[in-house]
Amino acid sequence: MSARFPVRLRRTAALAAVALLCAALTACASGEGARNLAVQDSDAAAAVVNFFSPMEKASPDADNTARTASDLTMAMAEEQLGLTMAYRTYTAEDYQDKTYDEVCLERVRSAKDDLYLLNADVIVALGAEGKLADLSGLACAQNLREEVRAANTVDGKLVAIPQEVVAYGLFVNKDIFKECGLAVPSTPEEFLEACRVLKEKGYDTPVGANRWWLETFVFAQAYADLYNGGDIEAEVAALNAGEARYSDYMRPGFEFLKALIDRGYIDAEDALKSEAFEGAGEGDDFMAGECPMVVAYWGAANTDTAYGNPSFTMEVVGFPSERGPMPVLSMTGYGVSAEAEHRDDALAVMDVILSDEALQLYAETNRVISPSKNVAVDCVEPLRPLNDLVQADTYVLASNAGMDVEQWGSVCLIVRDLLAGASVDECMAKLDALQDEATGK
Template sequence: MIRRKKMIRDIALICLAAMSVLGLTSCAGRPDPNQNVIITEEKEVRLVNLFSPMEKTDPDAENVARSAADTTIAIAEEKLGVTVAYRTYTAEDYQDKTYDDVSLDRARSNMDDLYLLNPDTIRKLGSEGVLMDLSGLDCVKNLRDVVKTANTVDGKLVAIPQEVVVYGLFINMDIFNEYNLELPETPEEFLECCRVLKENGIETPVGANRWWLETFVFAQAYADLYNGGNTEEEIAALNSGAARYSDYMRPGFEFLQEMIDCGYIDAEKAYISEAIEGEGTDFLTGKIPVVMAYWGAANTETAYGNTDFELQVIGFPSSRGQMPVMSMTGFAVGAEAEHAEDAMMTLDAILSDEALQAYTEINKVISPSRNVEVECVPALKPLNDRVGEGVFVLGCNAGMKVEQWGNTCLIVRELLNGATVDDCMAAFDRLQEEALDSYK
């Protein structure tokens, strides 16, 4: 198993949005040659420091199109008269430290005002009381319930994202239509599709990589938890130890084991393959008919935005039908931030419906605001419809004491490497016991 630090660093760099820097400005009066005294006019610069994961661009560049995130920063700066200064992470600067490690250190030391954080870091810092409660911001009243659920720790909303990342199954409909296959709703229907495809000469029906097979697990594990009307109660039971994560996870791992045993996925290849790089070419050339990926991969000019076949993106099979799997990063404000008031106002502006509309139109993603809709490509309509109906599961939830996305990914990789389902369930039990002990 690769080291957890490298895994989390890679996850951070895949899931987090790129940002650019805005230069600091100041002005001072110049001496009047007609005067015998020098009059200095000072203007206060209201500064907000943001720690983010990516390299900054040339602060002196002019007439360069800003990224979606930078556009929202510009809206906040103009509206509030603040200047947002980017403090950025690079692996070279921090050597073996992951972005999460550095974020934890900086937030605990009050080094910045705003932070862009991964779910596990949000959970840790939120439980330590290091992050502001954002529930009083005006933008919160417009947030989707899923966003608040995923970023609430000990009753406090401690982070808010600019987008909700949704994962689904990408289907080559030309191949499915050739063999008269309906889009699967349940695990049993999905396995039957794989059986038919394999019997008709498709050696490996599902293209997989070392990151995203856990999406199958989440869909089956948490379909009822997030859609059965008892979400808070079930999470409370998991956090107290009255319920076990392994009981939720077992059906999904048994499903993956069956796929491995039947040859529907190539476990050896998946274990070493990077996302999209490992399976993308085979999917685009029609060698494999099914892959898993995130929403943005279906957009024009991205991984699967220009296929030569009819593409459909659906949710993962579950007992409640096709199930989208969501993850998200989040902006947070340090509880002891030097410029806390301006940071809170800046975040409120960045996450206003006006700013999120601009962000969504540029990135074509699902907004955290229920008032901001995305005009998705036709291939994404089935996935978008389910999200619109409020049907989904979370692959990350800061309110759970056991981090979900990274840990499940690592344990799925153990299954790919030959571990039994029972071994994997024992790993979840250990994680839960460790988490419960750390909260005592």
């Protein structure tokens, strides 16, 4: 396994990442022989590209917008290139043996497939091992947002490209804030004061939380300057060389979370055991107007989704930082095995499904943020504050393959330690240990 993401972290963090990944993009298929994989029939006379991806639902025939959007772009590739996409799918009911990330690592290393949908930690590991093809020469790569390109570049090679960028934000019940005479907070200090007032007004848990997404508060404060005015390349190089410390970047965010926990603004005990959209303040409580704020990702605000039709005025904003509200972005990515049997065909598929034409279709179908700087779609009203920031290139990245320490999963697990009672210093020591391992110190 790559030293960039230790096995002890990868195994657990993969569960968080794959939950999002499965909700973001899926494919349907039927039986390959291995009990947790499936392959659709293909025309033996036609060129075939084998595509390995997760599946969101146990039933491959269940309706799913993300699957439909993905299939539409895959159909474009089949038509334009005269080939067949063969879906090889990891199914959710077989998680008990191996996580999706573990299966991806094995399959890419042995070049069992051509095209893959990968989580950020796997992109880092396989990119460092030289197991993923360099995509920088593709036409579709020329239209990427610069931060998206940076987040998927390992050792100078662009090794993955996403079909969408997942933006996390703070979902706010504006009616509660108005009743309490509060403005939506922009800075950490304003956020703490708003929580104090909300608790005094009878809202026992101002922030509904689960065990996956509280790291968003940390990233917003840690990297606000780095991604908004900093010298990204130089600062990342200093971190990879051990000349700068991740703990110095992240300490303010961990101290902020510790204050939220200590003052009872987050129910740490409940958050530690709760899945997404569950727990104190989340799910039913937020939708019932009994909890003022929750953390969730962009798609949760769309119609007919988790928080899509609230009975109150909802607004999705960035997380507090000294630079103001800050969206936190994460992404999965398509990658091609460097040793794929149908490598050239797979690269050609990438150029079709990630073209501006295909990304426009995908974004309009799923109403998501595109990785292309040329593609924009309208969003539901509650998402406008978050969308305005993203379109103005104001955000931070929670996944960056150029960083030798994997970000999203690693910080998620260390935040859980904080929820379980660890001190900020103990959490910083874990960050330092991860960095020292990555730099070989």
